[in-house]
Amino acid sequence: DTAVSQTPKYLVTQMGNDKSIKCEQNLGHDTMYWYKQDSKKFLKIMFSYNNKELIINETVPNRFSPKSPDKAHLNLHINSLELGDSAVYFCASSQVGRGRTNEQFFGPGTRLTVL
């Protein structure tokens, strides 16, 4: 199936731990994104990579570090997890530069719970 996939689907961890979330897209897109959705369902962009280059970096604590090994993958590493990091994290992808630049396709989300 062509899609944006994320692992894991659920992540429960203790405060202070370090964790990673992985994202892969097989849509052939050149741009990938990380969003955070809080308990009120507000979607906020965190990062965006275009062809492995960081192009959007919103005001996010530097405990969050994205890494894009190639244009089909975008991982998110979080250091020293805090209670406020609990949220659903969505990966998305789009193809920029061919007219339909903003048709972003989302993954199923990773629900992170920090205890």
Next chain:
Amino acid sequence: GQQLNQSPQSMFIQEGEDVSMNCTSSSIFNTWLWYKQDPGEGPVLLIALYKAGELTSNGRLTAQFGITRKDSFLNISASIPSDVGIYFCAGQRFGANSKLTFGKGITLSVRP
């Protein structure tokens, strides 16, 4: 930063009814998108609009790009129970580096 306004936060309709949602901004956007999110899933793109005044349909859904470029609306006709979910509008300003700004979403409930 610019915001997209969606209200009310929740809507309750009877199965078979039509419903209209709008999204407004104080800023001009050059792209408007409508997404639906089911519980436990990621948002799914419903309709994308790229020209002021554009009217686009996708099945029972119709969306329009406002002529002022500061608003968009989504209509759902003859609602069915599976229309339940959160509907988000999203917009992109020219030169915003593919960044989308999302509204806060409207939760739609459909009574059988």
